[in-house]
Amino acid sequence: MSISLLVREESSKYIHHDQLFKQLIHTFFAEFLEAFFPEIHSHIDFSSVKPLPEEIFTDLIEGESRRADIVLQVKLKGTDTILIIHVEPQSYPQANFHERMYLYFSLLYNKYRKPILPIAIFSYDDYRNEQDTYTMEFPFFHVLTFKYLMVELRKINWRNYIEYNNPVAAALLSKMGYTEKERVQVKKEFLRMIVKLEINPAKSELINGFFESYLSLNEKEEEQLMKEIKELSPQEGEPILQLPNSWRDKGLREGRQQGIQEGRQEGIQEGEKQGKREATRNIALEMLKEGLSEQVICKVTKLNPGEIRQIKKDI
Structure with a gap:
């Protein structure tokens, strides 16, 4: 076939x-x-x-x-x-x-x-x-x-797919039939689905990048989303708060620790930036290994084509 x-x-x-x-x-x-x-x-x-x-x-x-x-x-x-x-x-x-x-x-x-x-x-x-x-x-x-x-x-009614443990269904919630009033709810259910999926960070970032390309909440909606997530039980809410990916949290923690050791506020800020950059490079590397295109990786990670090509050379 x-x-x-x-x-x-x-x-x-x-x-x-x-x-x-x-x-x-x-x-x-x-x-x-x-x-x-x-x-x-x-x-x-x-x-x-x-x-x-x-x-x-x-x-x-x-x-x-x-x-x-x-x-x-x-x-x-x-x-x-x-x-x-x-x-x-x-x-x-x-x-x-x-x-x-x-x-x-x-x-x-x-x-x-x-x-x-x-x-x-x-x-x-x-x-x-x-x-x-x-x-x-x-x-x-x-x-x-x-x-x-x-x-x-x-x-397609987006609610028909929220119980699916399926990465494509999760990503395509962003293109299904929902009202403007349901945007926050759709994003919350998407995050719930992502938590249940057992996929590597590169594929997780692809799904998240796809969703955000078609359903990106404004500041007010993000605040409402965060409020609703915090009202969930700890067992359900904590994993969502750790999203989008553990690699990003790890990069932030490493950067913050680096700044603390330097003992300066500017060190903390620079450390966080370095942690973010390193984490982003790591996820781009994983996406390249998965065979994702440079165009998609640029869109998802916000890296420029030159940076992606340099990462390919380093493999």
């Missing part, structure tokens, strides 16, 4: 959002299927996952290009099946999207000649009625009906 992640190549902002989605799903592919398509997940041998070459398809009429950035081959009940995942990370309505899905399906099938399971993921900020079918027919003859699976995040 293979996955193809189709990317619209337009503005840098689009590419940035698209890259976050691609990295999330690529890193947690099994968890993505488990959360949204459990019936598919149960039929896949994830030990057989094999990346396939990247493809670029061009729409000659409109002059647009789409890139199949992620193509993974996995076994499904003893056969090789191509699974196409299209991630649309912006509110970009396309009247002929269903036709495009059929086009890319056809191009992939023409190359690999294997069964294909197409899936589209819509992350629009508004509520739309997307089609999941492309039909070609005449008054006198029905040629074909092409269908694909789809996830419309904004139509």
Whole structure:
């Protein structure tokens, strides 16, 4: 089976959002299927996952290009099946999207000649009625009906996923259906989910960075969130207060201790800064080892591309 992640190549902002989605799903592919398509997940041998070459398809009429950035081959009940995942990370309505899905399906099938399971993921900020079918027919003859699976995040009630011990579900709470009044509650439930996940700091930071990219609380909301967390029981509230990651707390503690030993207030402040920098470099190093892209690491850690490249040289 293979996955193809189709990317619209337009503005840098689009590419940035698209890259976050691609990295999330690529890193947690099994968890993505488990959360949204459990019936598919149960039929896949994830030990057989094999990346396939990247493809670029061009729409000659409109002059647009789409890139199949992620193509993974996995076994499904003893056969090789191509699974196409299209991630649309912006509110970009396309009247002929269903036709495009059929086009890319056809191009992939023409190359690999294997069964294909197409899936589209819509992350629009508004509520739309997307089609999941492309039909070609005449008054006198029905040629074909092409269908694909789809996830419309904004139509999903975020509360339906808060009991999932799933990193993709946690990250995508930020794109699901919630009201402005529920923003603080969504963030609190996200933090609860993060506490339950047993993943390394690099992956934890990827999830947190994704969430913050789409749901970032203002100062008043942060104060309300902190108030509600402190009202939780110590068993539940303390682990949340230790977030986002133990590596960051460790860096702060080491920096603070360094400053205390120097006996100067400026030493404390400089020590804290050094601790933060070292902790950030450490997490960037772990993210590089996990295979995350430089673009995503820059977004999550706030390091510049030059610093990321230097860390790569030091590995």
